[in-house]
Every structure is written in structure tokens, then in C-alpha cells.
Amino acid sequence: MFIIISTSCDSKDDDCTKTLEMPHYALEKNTLNRYYVNEEVPCDFVAPEDIGPPELKNFTYEVLYFTFTTDTKNKTSRLKFEIKLNNPNNYGVEGIPYLTIRPAGDHMEYVGNYSNLASVPCHNITANSSCILTYDQEYPFNPDIGAPESMEVVSVKYYTTN
Template sequence: MNLIKLTVLTACFCLILGCSSDSNNEPDIQIEELTHVAHEVLQFEFIPDTGNNTRLLRYQIKFSNPNNVAVNGYYRVTLNTDGLIATTFTNVNGQCGNIAANSDCITTFEAEDSLELANVNSITLVGVEYVIVSE
């Protein structure tokens, strides 16, 4: 009787361990590469003297997420201020830090400063970029 049990157990053991998994039956998981978030400058205005002893900088930028998933990220705006190039960053908790799938987000900036702070003749927009951190 023990010999029969041993034979049956050995056969079952060989069948269980001997079956190989067929990886062709497993579904292929496609990882979709994210498309860059596009941007459109809706408004950019620099007024060197508003008439109130101040200067004004304002801009409005629309970011468009063409992906089928929401994205988290931040944007960079590069400005040329009288020949000095500087880039400002936001963070993922700031405006447009999360953009829903196939959606847009508009960020707005407006700053009015006293002319006594510094003499600034021109500010021009050099570039805008949205950096995806995660989906």
C-alpha cells in the first residue's frame, strides 16, 4: 500500500513540477510612451512704466496634455530681462502641477513692481517647457 502511495505521489510531483508555463499565453503588456505636454502662450505683456511709478509683467500660458492618462509635472518659463536670461520653475504642487488626461490647464502670472527697485527696459519671453515627473 505504501508503494502505491509513493508511486502516485511521485507521479503527481513530476506532473506538477514538470509542466512548464507557456509564456506565449500571457498577454503582452504595452507600456505607452507619454507624449510631451504642448504649450501655447495666450498672453505675454511687459509694460516698463504703467504711469503709476510701476512696471507690469503678465502672461498666460495654456498647457495641453494629449495623453490618455493624467500627468504630474512642473513648468519652466525662461525670460530675457535686459540681456539677463533667467528661468523660473514651478513645482508639482503649483499651478498646472497635475493635468488630467486629454485636458488643458491655463496658468496665469501677473506682477507689478515699483520702478524704484531696478531699472528694467525690456522683458521678453525666451521659452516655455512642461516637464512630466510622473503619470
């Protein structure tokens, strides 16, 4: 939600400005946290809806390796992957990759930030370069519910700080 704080207009319409609380994002403890900054903008500025952190434009990715295994004897599942995150832009970025994955053959999808436990979290990608998001974790599963036999990557998005 954006709140107009004040407006000021001189005799020229070109000099009319207003102050808005604009959302910004900062990377803190593997999470993008929102905060607001008062910014002076032209009176005809239309504030965009704050629907979350900005998504990196022109972003691409390549799944180099992705495996999900279930060990019913030990009642654990292991997720291991390497995904090449590409920033083809002429500027470096700071942010967090989010993966959408789903059990193979299922319609339920899971969206997550795996950076917290990744050995290479890719919080920064320099201009015109790549970073390989590297993850390998084992989890206990609830034997009453079980675990899927396999998982697949649906998509990867990279959300940035401002």
C-alpha cells in the same frame, strides 16, 4: 548620484537583481522636491543620471497673452500672461511649468517657476487636455538698475513628479 545598495544573483542570470537609490520628485509648496527610494532592478539596468525632474514628453504650449510693462513713476514692473499648457498624452500629470524669458533684444535669459504667485498654477493637467497658466503680478524695481522695456517668452517646459 546613484548608490548600489545590494545585489543578489541566483543561478539564472535572468534573476539577477540589484537595489538602487532612485530619485523621485514630489510637489510641495509650488516646488518639485527630490527624495530617494530604494528600488530593485535587473543587474543589467543602467541607472540614468539624475539631472533633475523629468520633463513632460510631447508637451506643447501656446502663448495666449504676454505683457511686461514698466511704470517709471511708481518704480514698478508688471508681468501678466496666460499660456495654454497642453498635455497630449493618455495620462494625467502633476508638476510645474517653468518659463524662460528674456528682455527683448537681450541675450540674458531668466528661468522661473511662476506658479507660486499664479492665480491658475497648472500643477495638474489631465490626460489629453490643457490648462491655462494665468499670472499677473507687479514688482518694485531697483531705480539704479532700472527695468527692461519689454520681455518675451523664449520657451516653456513642464517638469513632472514621478
